[in-house]
Amino acid sequence: MDLEKLHSLNAGLPLLALRAFVEVGRRGSIKAAAQALHVTSGAVSQQIRLLEDRTGVTLFTRAHQGLTLTEAGASVHPALSQAFTQIAQAVQWLEQTKARQTLTVSTVATFAASWLVPRLGRFNQRHPEIEVRVEATSALADMRQGRVDIALRHGLGVYPGLEVTLLMAPVLVPVARPGLVDSAGPLQSPADCLDHPLLHDGDRADWRLWFAAHGVAEDARAERGSAFEDDFLLIRAAEAGQGIALVPQEYASEEIAAGRLVQVLDKPWPARFAYYLVTQPQARERPAVKAFTDWVLDEAQAAP
Structure with missing residues (x-):
């Protein structure tokens, strides 16, 4: 019983x-x-x-x-x-x-401020149930730790063990403060940039590749000048009149529109490095990750 x-x-x-x-x-x-x-x-x-x-x-x-x-x-x-x-x-x-409704996106500060953040409101309107946390850092995110859901990385797209999708390849243009090059006359060719101080990216690669792409012979002057790890710093240095900077067109669009910078030559050049969307394998099966991935690829395709 x-x-x-x-x-x-x-x-x-x-x-x-x-x-x-x-x-x-x-x-x-x-x-x-x-x-x-x-x-x-x-x-x-x-x-x-x-x-x-x-x-x-x-x-x-x-x-x-x-x-x-x-x-x-x-x-x-x-x-x-x-x-x-x-x-x-x-x-x-x-x-x-x-937890899956909160996404952590890691990218460099320049890309976050110039491209991602101004567009993020459209994602919030489309997916109000998903909170996005943007981590702006130049350090590479360790995707295997699980703290970062999506990384928007700038490089050659070689990230073993991860799922990689091309997002965009930025176009580089030479810019300077208005009046900086006018005193010696308008620039006629890419080689004319060598007569002015050059401002470099962190690894000093862009100017060398840009000159080579436009048929300019190797010149020691192409290696001279200050270098900056962040493109925002590079743009600020150009605004201050320190030299000609080679920067992604998208990043300098606001400064050019406001008259703080001018494009000194109409010689755009696709950068050797591109932006890639990187996730852990199978991560895009998660609804929130898939929603952000679909949205950011749409934005990249629509961007000029």
Whole structure:
């Protein structure tokens, strides 16, 4: 009769008492169960007594090594243990679902400020349920740590073990402060830039490649001048009249429109490096990652 009573446990039984029963049954100890539940041993003992009083069934017997489940207790312990495992899994799934609605996007500060952030409002309107956190840094994100969901990287697109999609290849144009080159007459050819101070990107590669693309012979003057790790700093130096800078057209568009910079030659050149969208394999199966990926590729295709 007692066993039948225990099998007919109903929803009126306190959840805390059932949880205490499951943990004591797993560990064979009131003290160990209390540590797992982050409560006192007295609280666990009280819950076990409450459960036994409510059911009229003895659930444990005291043995030399600790507490042992009675026949009645052992008959229901697996089902109750599985039920609490399922509850924990369901709660974890809810937490992960919430976490998946927050995206962390890593990219360089210049690209974030000049291209991504001004457009981000359109993504928010399309997907108000997704919160985007933009991490603007020149350091490469370690995608394997899972802290960054999407990286918009500037490079050659070689990222082993990751899923890579070309986003855009920026067009570089030579710009300077108005009046900087006019004193010597308008520039007629790419080689004329060598007569002025040149401002370089961090690895001093762009000017050399630009000159080569336009048929200018190697010249030591192409290596001279200050270098800047960030394109924003490069643009600021050009605005200050320190020399001619070779920068992505998109980045300097606001300064050119405002008259703070002028394009000194109509010689645009596709950069050797491009921007790529990088994710972990299978990450784009997540709805939030797929939504951002689809949106940013649409924006890149629509951009001039």
